[in-house]
Amino acid sequence: MSTEFEVGVFVNSVMHYFETAVQQPAACGIPHLALRQRPQLADYTGMVRIAGQRDGVVLFTAPRSMLCVMLMCMQDTDLSHEHLRELVGEIANTLSGDAQRNFRHQYSVSVRSQVHEGDIPLVYPAGAHPIVIPIAWRSYRARLVVCLDS
Amino acid sequence: MKLATQVWAQLADVRSVRNPESTQRRRRAADVVGATPATITPPVYPLAPLPLPLLALLAPALAVATCAWWWNGPLAGGVAALLLLLPIGPCLRLQSRACAAETATRRQLHHILGSMHEALFVIGRDLRLGATCSASMRELLRVSAPGGRRFEDLLRPLLDDEATLAATLTFLRLLWSDQADEYAVESLNPLAQVEVRFADARGGGERRWLSFTFRRVAGAEPADDCIHAVIADVTDRVLLARELEQAQADGDSQAELLLQLVRADPPALVAFLDDADTAFRKCNAILTGTGIGQPDLHKKVIAVLRELDAITAAAEALPFASFAQRLQGIDDVLAGLCAKTALSGNDFLPAIVRLDELISHAATMRSIYQHIVLLRAASAALATLDACDSNPVAVPRVLEPS
Incomplete structure (x- = not known):
């Protein structure tokens, strides 16, 4: 399975989430590699761990303000910490579901969790460069980080 | 495919039973086609x-x-x-x-x-789809009501080139021909394995590989003749085959690379790897920079191409075929982006993946080279020791026999 195809599946998954659940499309920025340092995480991060033919992590990280506006767009008035965690968890679930559907023979998408920055130390596969895909929605910026070993 | 064979048999059974109601139902389905979302014959x-x-x-x-x-x-x-x-x-x-x-x-x-799992449907002499089709067709072709639609209209948005579409229509007409040998014609199927692209509203799209199989079936009357078509999603198979091919090519190139590194001039090699590393980091920095307008995106593509040009020339001077091949790959992708009028962030994904591959390849080369240097140093030290052992006169004697 090519990296391009795999990353494409995750990007489409996030874009589709914005189109359907939030009902306002997001734009995909120019992807780049996190070479010198680890990708910077925002306030809330949803994480999907992938194991199998390739190991790695897929993260969706977004600032609190963006998640609040997303919830408002979804007609939700509860903007509590737990609810925001649930929202990034839901996005992680979507990523996980799409990964399972597309890579069912190659990978087991076993763990998914939502973390608040600093809660859980993130472990990237050794020697792999995370691909960072900026996600622009309204005036906010989120990031999708895909890091799979080769 | 076994299941598909069973369905053919089932279809043949049902078709052999004359039922005026089913005829009327089919006629009605054809009349209201497009309005009915159901694709399965109830x-x-x-x-x-x-x-x-x-x-x-x-x-x-x-x-x-x-x-x-x-x-x-x-x-x-x-x-x-x-x-x-x-x-x-x-x-x-x-x-x-x-x-x-x-x-x-x-x-x-x-x-x-x-x-x-496969999409199964019937194509009439007018190359329109019959009302009967499997439920998975909706998922495989991403269409809501395929019944009654022209096969050509169904395929056109999925295929990138008109030539394949034209070849498909010619193939189907050939299959309808009474003189044509079905088995001989089957080998001409242009859709035996085809890459399709499901466009989305964002201008991007999802790539899948589908396999179409067509078989002409003769009915009790000439009017009942039709083509049975089966579509299977073979994306996993195709990607795995490519991966295997790539792994084999990589295996060959690793051995070749080792030989090339052993023969390479050390200062030139180190200088080349340093220059390549700097250029790749610059390319990544250019892509990370701000600016999302169309002119900015085109400028970025050109800037990255310029950075890589110098490395391409250096790689060609040194005999590193694997490196040059990877550089050519990213060069082709960027040239394709230059030719596009409207660019989006998604379009850069293939370029960034290839850049990552190049960086990893350069790191592998450096690592192998460092091992070679260590091995050379170790073998030189061993050679010195051997020389000392074989020529004991050269070694100062501590104890002289009395």
């Missing part, structure tokens, strides 16, 4: 076709019974009526059994069409 539960046959049996029986009553009295009339009406029971029973069997067959067919 099960038909025919009403017992009693009135006409029953009347046909009852009328002469009643007439004979009335005559017998008139001539020989009520007893004879009753007996005559009873004798004449007796066969009606078995007749009705047989008819209801036939109806039940047909209903069961249709229900089974409906179940198979609803549960199979």
